[in-house]
Amino acid sequence: MPELRVVRQSLRGTDRLFASAPMAALLAHEQMQAAPELGRAFGHGGLFLRPSVDSPAMLPGAAVQVMLQLHRCGEGFSGDVRCADDALPIGTESLSLVYAQHVLESSPAGQQLMGEVARILAPEGAAMFIVLNPFSPVRLRWWNRGLKVLAPGRVARMLSEHGLEVRTIRPLGSCWRPPAARDVGSDTVRSNWLASSYLLLARKRVHGMTPLRAGGPRVAWNNGVGAR
Numbered sequence: 001m002p003e004l005r006v007v008r009q010s011l012r013g014t015d016r017l018f019a020s021a022p023m024a025a026l027l028a029h030e031q032m033q034a035a036p037e038l039g040r041a042f043g044h045g046g047l048f049l050r051p052s053v054d055s056p057a058m059l060p061g062a063a064v065q066v067m068l069q070l071h072r073c074g075e076g077f078s079g080d081v082r083c084a085d086d087a088l089p090i091g092t093e094s095l096s097l098v099y100a101q102h103v104l105e106s107s108p109a110g111q112q113l114m115g116e117v118a119r120i121l122a123p124e125g126a127a128m129f130i131v132l133n134p135f136s137p138v139r140l141r142w143w144n145r146g147l148k149v150l151a152p153g154r155v156a157r158m159l160s161e162h163g164l165e166v167r168t169i170r171p172l173g174s175c176w177r178p179p180a181a182r183d184v185g186s187d188t189v190r191s192n193w194l195a196s197s198y199l200l201l202a203r204k205r206v207h208g209m210t211p212l213r214a215g216g217p218r219v220a221w222n223n224g225v226g227a228r
Contacts, residue, residue, distance in 0.1 A: 014072065014106040014146050019054035026196060027101060028140070029058045030130050030172045033136075034199050035061030037168065041126040044098020047088075049077070051102040066096050075108045090120045101130045104155065105107040111158065118162040123206040127164055128150070128197030130172060130199050131155055138196040152198040164202035169193030 017023060022062030039061035046064035049055065050071040057069060068090070070077035076084040083089050098117045107113045117127050124165045132138070134149045150158075156166045 005106075014051070016052070017147075018072075018102060019053035024055060025125055025198065026173050027051070030101065030197055030199075032060055034128065034130065035059075035171045037199065037201050038097075039063055039098065041097040041128070043122070043125070044184060045095045045119070046097035047090065049098070049100040050079075051106065053078070053100070059099065062099075063074075072103055072106055077103075078110050080186065085109045085118060088116045088120060092119050093122045093125075094127045095120050096122055097128070098125070099128045102132065104129060104131055105149050108225075110148065111148075114158050118164055118204065121164075121204040123204055125204045127202045127204070128199065128216045129202075129227065130197055131161070132197050133171070133193075133195055135193050136173075136192065136196045154198055154199060156202075159200065159202045163204065165205045166200060166202045168199065168201035170199050171197070172199050173197040196220060 018027065038059060040063075044060045044065050046062070046067045048057075048067050050058060050069065053071045053073070055071065055226075059067065068080045070079040070081065070083070073079075074080070076082065081089050085107045098121060100117065104110050104113065131152060132147070132149045134151055152169055156169060156172050159166050205209060
């Protein structure tokens with residue numbers, strides 16, 4: 001288990017941004033839209049990473065029995081525990097679900113946070129990341145507020161780099177035209193460049209060992225006198 005570290009308070013104020021009335025309404029709307037995928041994630045333990053202490057704390061559709069909650073506090077997290085993004089004090093492969101809503105954008109160590117999420121997920125566990133869309137007109141609300149917003153394709157690559165298999169990419173929040181959904185394999189859907197945010201659902205796959213193919217008769221060697 002990583003060492004528990006106290007985090008310092010940041011002056012960027014991204015937690016206040018997500019606590020504002022328009023952004024709080026967006027967060028609640030996203031949670032309602034993501035409820036069907038959330039309801040398919042079963043297990044004993046889960047982790048909910050929230051962007052602000054004042055952001056909506058209820059997850060519609062959650063089916064896990066115990067849900068730990070952490071919220072952004074400066075450059076780390078507070079809540080049930082206090083920790084840094086790269087040192088979640090949670091046992092390896094101990095959770096069935098990690099639900100991260102707009103915490104990647106304010107993370108000082110996004111790659112390390114993604115690695116910690118992959119570490120604490122049990123085999124077949126689900127990671128759900130909700131991220132802002134950098135191409136949406138909603139960016140006017142958070143522009144120049146200290147957020148590091150990545151395109152959903154970049155977030156998907158980060159998940160894959162940490163051994164998580166991306167299963168779903170779909171728009172959430174406010175949309176300015178009907179989504180033209182396109183199935184690109186399994187249940188992955190990419191659509192609507194103007195959506196305010198995106199949901200990425202990934203699972204931790206553990207591949208078994210590949211059995212060796214049975215070969216022909218083996219050749220025995222006798223110390224320099226040839227094969228027999």
